[in-house]
Amino acid sequence: MKFYITLLLALSFGAVLGQDLYDINNVTVIELTFEESNWDQIMDQNYSNGNEDRLLASCIVNGEPFDSVGVKYKGNSTYSANNAKNPLNIKLDYTIGSQDYDGFYTLKLSNGDKDPSFVREVLSYEVTRKYMYAPLCNYAKVYINGSYYGLFSSAESINKKFVSERFLSNEDNPLFKCNAISNQYGGSSLAYLGTSQAPYEVSYEIQSDAGWPELMALTDAIENDPSNVEDILDIDRAIWMVAIDNVLVNLDSYISQMVQNYYLFYDDNDRFDCVKWDFNESFGRFGGGPGGPGGGTQVNTYSLDPFYNFTDSSHPLLQLINNNAQYKRMYVAHCKTILEENFADGGYLQRAQAIQAVMQDAHETDPSAFFTFSQAQQNLTETVTSGGGPGPGGGGTVGITELMDARYDFLMSEPEFAATAPSISNLGSAPSIVLANTSVYLTASISDADYAYLGYRDDLADVFAKTQLFDDGNHGDGSAGDGVYGAQISVAASDVQYYIYAENSEAGKFSPVRAEHEFHTLIVGGDVVINEVMASNSSTAEDQDGEFDDWIELFNRTGSSIDLSGYFLTDDENDLNKWQFPSGTSIDANGYLIVWADKDTLQTGLHTNFKLSADGETLILSDGGTEFQRVTFGVQTTDMGYARVPNGTGAFVIQEPTFNANNDNATGISESELAPLEIYPNPTRDFFHISMSDNTGSEFLEIYDLMGNLVHQEQLQRTSRISVSNWSAGTYILRTDIGRVAKLIKQ
Numbered sequence: 001m002k003f004y005i006t007l008l009l010a011l012s013f014g015a016v017l018g019q020d021l022y023d024i025n026n027v028t029v030i031e032l033t034f035e036e037s038n039w040d041q042i043m044d045q046n047y048s049n050g051n052e053d054r055l056l057a058s059c060i061v062n063g064e065p066f067d068s069v070g071v072k073y074k075g076n077s078t079y080s081a082n083n084a085k086n087p088l089n090i091k092l093d094y095t096i097g098s099q100d101y102d103g104f105y106t107l108k109l110s111n112g113d114k115d116p117s118f119v120r121e122v123l124s125y126e127v128t129r130k131y132m133y134a135p136l137c138n139y140a141k142v143y144i145n146g147s148y149y150g151l152f153s154s155a156e157s158i159n160k161k162f163v164s165e166r167f168l169s170n171e172d173n174p175l176f177k178c179n180a181i182s183n184q185y186g187g188s189s190l191a192y193l194g195t196s197q198a199p200y201e202v203s204y205e206i207q208s209d210a211g212w213p214e215l216m217a218l219t220d221a222i223e224n225d226p227s228n229v230e231d232i233l234d235i236d237r238a239i240w241m242v243a244i245d246n247v248l249v250n251l252d253s254y255i256s257q258m259v260q261n262y263y264l265f266y267d268d269n270d271r272f273d274c275v276k277w278d279f280n281e282s283f284g285r286f287g288g289g290p291g292g293p294g295g296g297t298q299v300n301t302y303s304l305d306p307f308y309n310f311t312d313s314s315h316p317l318l319q320l321i322n323n324n325a326q327y328k329r330m331y332v333a334h335c336k337t338i339l340e341e342n343f344a345d346g347g348y349l350q351r352a353q354a355i356q357a358v359m360q361d362a363h364e365t366d367p368s369a370f371f372t373f374s375q376a377q378q379n380l381t382e383t384v385t386s387g388g389g390p391g392p393g394g395g396g397t398v399g400i401t402e403l404m405d406a407r408y409d410f411l412m413s414e415p416e417f418a419a420t421a422p423s424i425s426n427l428g429s430a431p432s433i434v435l436a437n438t439s440v441y442l443t444a445s446i447s448d449a450d451y452a453y454l455g456y457r458d459d460l461a462d463v464f465a466k467t468q469l470f471d472d473g474n475h476g477d478g479s480a481g482d483g484v485y486g487a488q489i490s491v492a493a494s495d496v497q498y499y500i501y502a503e504n505s506e507a508g509k510f511s512p513v514r515a516e517h518e519f520h521t522l523i524v525g526g527d528v529v530i531n532e533v534m535a536s537n538s539s540t541a542e543d544q545d546g547e548f549d550d551w552i553e554l555f556n557r558t559g560s561s562i563d564l565s566g567y568f569l570t571d572d573e574n575d576l577n578k579w580q581f582p583s584g585t586s587i588d589a590n591g592y593l594i595v596w597a598d599k600d601t602l603q604t605g606l607h608t609n610f611k612l613s614a615d616g617e618t619l620i621l622s623d624g625g626t627e628f629q630r631v632t633f634g635v636q637t638t639d640m641g642y643a644r645v646p647n648g649t650g651a652f653v654i655q656e657p658t659f660n661a662n663n664d665n666a667t668g669i670s671e672s673e674l675a676p677l678e679i680y681p682n683p684t685r686d687f688f689h690i691s692m693s694d695n696t697g698s699e700f701l702e703i704y705d706l707m708g709n710l711v712h713q714e715q716l717q718r719t720s721r722i723s724v725s726n727w728s729a730g731t732y733i734l735r736t737d738i739g740r741v742a743k744l745i746k747q
Contacts, residue, residue, distance in 0.1 A: 019062040021104050021154075022136035024122070024355070024713075025700050027362050028154055030090070030107065031060045031143040032071060039144070044081045047073045054094055061092075061101045070094025078113050078280065085111045085150040085368035088142065106159055109140055109152035114281050116371040116379035116397050118363065119352045121153045123400075124248055124279035126351070127342055130711065131334070131517050132240045133166040134276045139359040150368040151359060158275055159207070163265045165635050167273055168461035168616070174211025174266035176204045177277075178254070187259040190316050192216075192223040207263075214266050222316045229320065234273045234463075236516045238317060239327060241274045243334040246308060247411070249301045249403065250282035254317065255309055269463050284398045301398065302406035306335060306414060329508035330501070332416045337513045340726045343408045347714070347723070349401050352380050354700075354715035419506035422449035425729075426484075427500070427511070427520060430476050434524050436493040436628050441476025442522065443486040444469070444500050444511070452502035454487045455516060458494035458524075459632055464516055469500065493620070493627035495651065496522040512728035518705065520728075521651035523644075525629045528562055528587060530621055531555035532643040534657055535636040536614035541594075541659040544605055549598035550612040552619065553660065555648045556587045568624045569595060571610050576622045579608040592660045614638070641666070645731065653704065655733060656741075666741065677734060683745035686725045690716065690734070690742075699736040703744070 019026055034057045036042060046053045054070030073079055075087035090107040092099040099105065112118045125137040135156035142149045156162060160171035178188035182202040185193055193199035197212045204215065214232075221229045229235060241262060245253040253261050261278040284301040309315045310322035321327045342348050356363075356376060363373045375384050382399040411417055426445040434440045446452050446469070455464035469485035471477055477486030489496070499515035501508060512518045532553040534540055543549050552569065556562055564585045570578035585606070587593040595606045612619075616634040620627055633642050633652065641657035644650045647664045656666045678691045690701070701720075703712040711727065714720065716736065724746050732744040 021061070021101050021107075022138045022156060024126075024138045025358060026138075027151075027359055028138060028140040029060075029062055029143075030109075030140050031146075032057045032069075032090070032149075033059075033145055034071075037145075043071065043073050043086075047079060048081070054091065056095070059090065059092065061107075064101060066092050066096075066099050066101075068095040069099070074108065075110070078111055083111065083113065083368075085113075085152075085366075085370075087111050088152065103161060104156070105161070106157035107140075107154065108157050109142065109154050110280055111150065111152055111368075111370070112280070113370045114285055114397075116375045116384040117352070117356075117400060118151075118153070118359070118371070118376050119355045119380070120282050120285060120400070121155065121279045122355055123348070123352050124244075124250065124282040125155065125276075126713075127248070127338070127348075128244050128276050128279075130341070131244065131338065131514055132237050132274070132276065133517075135162070139362065141362045148365065148367060151362045151366045153280070158263045158277060162275075163267075165615075166275075167265060167267045168634060169265075169268040172208060173268070174214050174264075175207040176211065176215060176264045177207055178204055178262045178264060179260045181205065186314050188254075188262075189259040189314055190219050190222055191314070192219040192316070204264075211266060214270075214272070215264070218264075218272050219316070222320050226320055226324065230271075232271055234267075234271050235327065236330070238274045239321060239331050240334055240517065241276055242318065242321065243331055243338060244276060246304065246306055247335050247338045247407070248279075248282045249284040249286075249304055249407065250279060251284075251286040251301075251304075252278065252281045255315070256286070257314075259315065268461065271463065283400045284403045302403050303410050304407075306332070306411055306416070326503065326508070329503050329506075330510075333421065333508045333510055333513075335411065336417055336421075337510075337726065339408055339411060341513075343404050344726075345723045346401070346405075348404065349380060351714055352400060356380070357715065416507070420448055420504075421507035421509040422452070422502035422504060423447045424452075424500050424502055424509055424511035429522055434491060434496075434522060435526055436491065436524055437626065439488055439490050440522070441486050441488050442498060443477055443484055445483055446471075446485045446500075446502045447483055448504055449485075449502040449509075450504045452485050452500060454489070454498060454500055455519075456489055456496055456498040458492055458496050458630075460497070460634065461632075464497075464499070469502075491522070491524050492630065493524065493622075494630040494632065495524050498522060513726060514728075518728070523649055523651070525557075527556065527558045528564070528567075528621070528628070529555055529557060529644070529648055530619055530629055530631045531592070531648055532641050532658065532663060533612065533619065533631065533633060533636075534639075534641055534659075535597075535612040535616075535633070536638040536640075538638055540639050540641075540657045543596050543598070543603070543607075545603060547598070549596045549600075549607075551659070552595045552597055552608075552612075553643075554587060554593045554595065554621075555644075556589060556591050556593075557648050559589045561589050561591075562587050564593075566623050567628075568620075568622050569608060570620050570622070571597075571612070571617050573618060573620060573630075576620060576627070577624045578610060580624070581606070594660050645733070650731070653733065664743075677736070677740045677742040679734070679742055679744060684724060685746070687721055687723045688744060690720050690722065699740070701734060701736050704733045704735070705730060 054072045059066040059069040070091040073086045074089040088109040093105040122137045128134040137155040140152045140154040164171035180187040180203045185199045185203050221232050245255045263275040264272045310318045381401045384397050428443050430441045452469040453466050455466050457464050467487050469487045471485045473480035475486035478484045497519040499519045500511045534551045537548045537550050564581040565583045567581045597608045597612045599611045600607050601609050614636045618632045621629045643663040645653050645663050647662045658666050699716045701716045727746050734742045
């Protein structure tokens with residue numbers, strides 16, 4: 001009977017069945033039902049005992065029921081037995097291993113007791129995801145035994161699912177949560193603690209079955225072999241992490257005396273990757289300022305030294321960056337990118353206000369809120385000096401714009417930030433059309449540089465190789481000293497992902513500016529290319545028997561018909577002959593051809609002997625011996641296409657499917673249903689205006705680059721002005737939450 005009661009409660013509470021768990025535009029609804037009436041006392045006792053015991057509950061998430069989930073309190077300073085609302089950790093698969101919500105099986109909920117604005121965590125994660133992998137995050141309303149318990153921020157758990165999907169690596173590889181059990185050895189500082197495992201075991205929380213030798217090797221390399229540290233550490237990702245914490249004045253992190261709140265994952269390239277975690281006290285909430293945590297007033301944290309603790313021996317990673325001139329210039333370049341893209345024009349305030357608007361109703365009705373919603377709004381711009389409502393309050397929390405507007409001015413006036421950086425433009429290749437298994441020169445116009453290199457790879461899971469760029473007339477770069485730099489690389493059958501870094505004695509510059517997290521793409525392919533992939537088809541297109549099978553679309557880039565009789569498709573690089581096109585199969589001039597990937601060769605037509613995996617895999621087009629094209633994709637979204645944009649020549653982007661048609665025409669709606677987005681100027685260099693002539697309310701806008709990376713989002717009114725001056729040149733896809741779509745060209 002309890003199951004049906006809680007299901008009815010879910011419907012009455014407004015849960016949306018099937019809603020994305022971390023949809024920032026909606027508040028997730030979670031209902032917990034405990035058999036025990038003294039559930040709070042039991043979980044307090046479990047927390048006090050320091051054990052991992054969980055209390056069983058039935059649970060409904062956005063209308064989807066789960067039986068026998070495990071619940072416990074979590075948190076350090078945010079937990080108190082006296083709180084009316086404590087942070088929660090819910091394991092959906094605690095007793096039933098197959099239980100998950102859209103693949104997510106652990107829910108981590110923070111109670112907001114440190115943050116009057118209640119946007120610090122959500123906004124900080126949103127900023128961070130532009131530059132490195134970081135958890136998704138939104139809000140959740142929690143009901144317990146039929147009563148509204150309170151509003152929480154809900155951040156994606158960093159676990160096997162997270163690391164395997166982001167880093168395309170074995171989920172069982174070493175994973176560490178860098179929050180020390182004991183500060184006896186300086187916390188999770190990455191200091192080398194010798195060859196005994198014991199000191200590491202109290203300084204880091206291992207989340208995998210093994211990995212201590214690898215972690216010890218990392219700390220040894222950072223302190224004792226810095227010239228080879230890139231063999232075991234993704235240094236660019238580590239620099240981004242440090243830059244984010246410093247710019248956002250996130251002092252409950254590695255950069256402060258706390259040296260904590262990040263994860264380390266050992267990927268299939270035998271390198272550790274940093275992942276940011278825990279932003280509830282970012283934007284100056286933790287205190288500090290020039291004197292460090294507790295050493296200054298919170299309103300002075302705008303002047304936190306950009307090289308805070310860089311010479312402190314208790315922070316070996318910061319020392320590593322400080323002692324390598326190139327790493328330090330890269331760090332400044334990354335800091336400037338964060339500042340210019342997020343804090344130069346005040347757009348972050350609009351974003352914070354839009355986030356607050358999503359959770360306003362849930363906040364105002366929260367019976368256990370630590371601050372009023374008026375204080376939440378106030379804290380976006382002003383210091384809040386006390387709590388409002390149940391709980392301890394949080395006196396003296398600086399306003400976010402009060403801090404960040406001053407911080408932007410302070411940092412951009414620092415000598416290292418004001419130095420003239422190189423300029424990188426006019427990226428090109430020779431030849432311009434690159435065939436598989438050939439060599440190509442990549443070139444760029446670079447000024448104000450003493451040195452430049454090219455980072456490149458042909459697989460998302462690989463490490464970027466680096467080779468120097470030259471302006472000597474011998475590397476496809478025109479004449480010596482003409483400002484055009486070049487380097488030659490060999491390409492196989494996969495598109496090449498690449499970026500450029502240039503520096504002088506004072507400053508460095510990346511292209512694109514979010515490298516290595518983002519990159520340019522060099523398209524590699526012959527006359528026929530894999531143009532679109534649908535790896536999770538439930539309703540997009542039917543085969544001749546009415547079945548919704550996965551499909552692969554090929555495109556003929558030439559003006560002549562091509563016979564495919566000698567071609568093969570495979571999803572196994574060790575078996576290039578896996579599926580052969582039937583004799584006589586051809587593809588029309590500038591035409592499309594659909595192949596059904598359904599492992600059903602008994603059907604008439606083109607049906608392969610393999611299926612596609614929505615978790616990601618590799619497709620290869622070949623003649624059975626030589627690869628013509630290799631396409632690797634990650635986790636796919638049901639009924640969304642993975643398509644080249646521009647059609648036939650561009651990089652892959654996740655968008656509405658364009659079955660057997662030009663990928664540039666993806667809209668997802670009939671043009672007659674909604675008026676189009678009006679964008680001007682387009683193309684543009686610095687900014688554009690966007691308007692919706694028939695709009696009477698507001699719409700949520702997301703802008704993606706052609707790799708599917710989210711670069712901007714905001715709540716639109718009738719008209720908006722958006723700055724793009726710091727975006728990389730290229731094509732961007734604009735979509736609103738009600739289906740309007742447009743393309744923007746950034747010059």
